[in-house]
Structures are given as structure tokens and as C-alpha cells.
Amino acid sequence: MDMYWEKFGRNPFTKTQQQQIRGTTFAIVGLGGTGGFIFENLLRAGAERFVLFDHDRFELSNFNRQLFCSDKTLDKPKVSSAIDHAKSVNKDVRIKTNGRFEKGSSLRGVDILLDGADNLPTKLTMARSARKEGIPYVFCAAGSVRGLVTVFTRYPFEKAFQVPTDTDDLGRYSVCATVLCPAASFAASIASSQALNLCVGKPVVRAPEAVFFDLFRKDFFWRSELG
Amino acid sequence: MTGFFVVEPCNSSGGFEIKLRDRKLDLARCGKAFESIGSMIGNTGIVLLAKVDGYSLSVYGSGRIMVKSVDKKKKPKKADIETLASKMMDAFVKEGALL
Numbered sequence: 176m177d178m179y180w181e182k183f184g185r186n187p188f189t190k191t192q193q194q195q196i197r198g199t200t201f202a203i204v205g206l207g208g209t210g211g212f213i214f215e216n217l218l219r220a221g222a223e224r225f226v227l228f229d230h231d232r233f234e235l236s237n238f239n240r241q242l243f244c245s246d247k248t249l250d251k252p253k254v255s256s257a258i259d260h261a262k263s264v265n266k267d268v269r270i271k272t273n274g275r276f277e278k279g280s281s282l283r284g285v286d287i288l289l290d291g292a293d294n295l296p297t298k299l300t301m302a303r304s305a306r307k308e309g310i311p312y313v314f315c316a317a318g319s320v321r322g323l324v325t326v327f328t329r330y331p332f333e334k335a336f337q338v339p340t341d342t343d344d345l346g347r348y349s350v351c352a353t354v355l356c357p358a359a360s361f362a363a364s365i366a367s368s369q370a371l372n373l374c375v376g377k378p379v380v381r382a383p384e385a386v387f388f389d390l391f392r393k394d395f396f397w398r399s400e401l402g
Numbered sequence: 403m404t405g406f407f408v409v410e411p412c413n414s415s416g417g418f419e420i421k422l423r424d425r426k427l428d429l430a431r432c433g434k435a436f437e438s439i440g441s442m443i444g445n446t447g448i449v450l451l452a453k454v455d456g457y458s459l460s461v462y463g464s465g466r467i468m469v470k471s472v473d474k475k476k477k478p479k480k481a482d483i484e485t486l487a488s489k490m491m492d493a494f495v496k497e498g499a500l501l
Binding site: 232234235236246249250 | 448449460462463464466468
């Protein structure tokens with residue numbers, strides 16, 4: 176029995192918009208701090224088609240911020256833990272799984288690429304792959320209590336983040352992350368809402384403009400230009 | 403012994419991850435191995451915590467070992483972690499902990 180509309184009919188979308196969300200294929204790279212919450216938000220919004228990239232397993236240091244990390248999922252692959260959870264929310268969800276996202280990773284059939292990665296080399300590879308495929312790339316990053324979200328459609332990622340020309344040198348930009356859970360979930364909420372806006376034709380924050388936040392500040396979010 | 407494993411930096415912890423190639427670990431036997439080369443903190447059956455040579459270890463049955471320096475100011479070097487990994491593998495083999 177199809178209970179889709181009973182489950183997701185209370186979202187603030189028209190039936191046509193909800194169908195658009197249901198029919199869109201979202202790729203998420205990384206199912207950790209931000210990626211897990213992105214996946215959950217899209218799942219609860221009624222998305223049913225996903226392509227997930229993650230090669231990792233849950234470990235003790237993930238407990239502070241990663242949604243699907245628990246005593247039950249410790250040492251289990253993040254992707255399979257996310258799928259088990261998704262099936263309990265919506266049994267009709269269709270998920271393709273992959274390991275690490277790399278240059279040449281297939282984005283065939285993907286409509287929107289979302290960023291749950293924790294390092295600059297992977298983010299750059301994602302941006303270039305999305306540009307090659309002509310699909311939007313929703314950039315999402317969280318560190319400590321701060322974060323940054325934007326949507327790349329045409330503006331070059333390399334220019335936005337002043338990426339060095341020697342990309343072999345990018346390894347040193349890898350993140351050593353201390354991230355508070357609300358920062359990861361807040362960045363993910365902005366990113367997933369931007370993806371939903373893309374689906375239903377609502378405005379999004381496009382690079383070079385970006386949404387920034389710092390949860391320790393009184394005025395905790397603002398918009399500014401990258402690059 | 404180096405053919406058993408790879409050592410990779412861990413982005414999120416600032417430490418290193420030792421991954422066994424196509425092998426798993428018997429955590430109970432790993433615990434015995436750590437008695438000879440360091441000290442065991444505890445074993446939940448899913449993860450074993452131990453200390454060896456100033457490093458704090460989280461050992462998983464899937465064959466992953468997360469390594470951090472006990473002294474947070476000291477940043478581990480890959481060559482040191484490879485030496486540590488070889489020492490652990492020798493002890494694991496002796497105890498029959500490699501599956």
C-alpha cells in the first residue's frame with residue numbers, strides 16, 4: 176500500500192512540487208556530520224531517489240555529531256546504516272551506493288549533487304564533476320560552530336575558494352574537524368533546503384554569494400561573497 | 403608484516419587510521435596481545451580501547467585501528483605509526499588475533 180501522501184502530504188508544497196521532489200535524484204557525498212543530516216532532511220521531505228557515496232565506517236569519534244552513529248551502528252559502514260534507517264522511514268526509497276567519491280565517479284542520472292565531504296580535494300572533485308555534468312552542486316561545510324553553504328551552478332569553485340593551481344598540494348587543506356552537532360545539522364539544513372528550492376523552483380543562494388553562520392554570535396548568520 | 407595493513411591520515415581526528423587488508427580482528431585475542439605490548443583500557447566487544455607507546459588506540463573488529471597521540475600537542479608521524487602497526491601485527495599474529 177502506498178502511504179506516500181499520508182506520510183509526506185504535510186510538507187509545505189503543492190502536489191506538483193512534492194512530485195518533483197519525489198522524482199529528483201539527489202547524490203550525497205559523505206554521510207557523516209553534515210551528510211547524514213542532509214540525507215535525513217531530504218528523506219523527510221519525501222525524496223525517494225538517492226545516490227550515496229561513502230567508504231567509511233562509524234567510529235567512536237563520530238558520536239558527537241553524526242546522526243546515524245550509535246552503539247548499534249558502531250564499526251558498521253555508514254552507507255548501510257543510512258539505508259537501514261531510510262527503509263524504516265520510507266520503504267520505497269531507491270538508493271544506489273558507492274564508495275569514495277573520486278574523479279571519474281559516475282553522476283549519471285543525478286539531478287543535484289550535495290556535499291557532505293570533510294576535505295577540500297573531494298569538494299573540488301565534486302565541483303568539477305557537477306560542472307562537467309551540468310548539474311548544481313550544493314556546497315556545505317561546517318567546522319567548530321561555524322559553517323558556509325552556497326550553490327554552484329556557473330561560478331567557478333576554484334575562483335570562489337582561491338584553490339591553488341597545484342591541486343596536488345590540496346591534501347594539506349584537509350580538515351581536522353572539531354564540529355558541534357548543531358553546526359553540522361544547521362549547515363545541513365540550509366544545504367538541504369537549498370536543494371529542495373532547486374527542485375521546486377524557489378530562489379537559492381548562488382556562488383559567489385554564500386550563507387555564513389557562527390553559532391557563538393548574537394547575529395549568527397549572514398550573507399557575503401566568496402572569492 | 404607491512405603487507406597486512408595500510409596507514410592513512412584521519413581527517414576528522416588529526417590522527418591516523420591503520421586498515422587491515424582483507425583481514426578482521428578477534429578483539430578478545432587482541433586484548434591478550436595488548437597485555438604484552440601495552441595496556442588494555444576496555445573491550446565492549448565491538449571496540450577495544452588500548453594504549454601502546456604513548457598512543458591511544460580504538461580497535462574495531464572490522465580491522466580498523468584509529469590511532470591518536472596521548473599527548474595532544476604531539477602530532478604523530480606516518481613512519482612512527484607504521485612502526486607501531488608492525489609491532490601490533492606481530493603481537494596479533496602471536497595471539498592468533500588476525501582472522
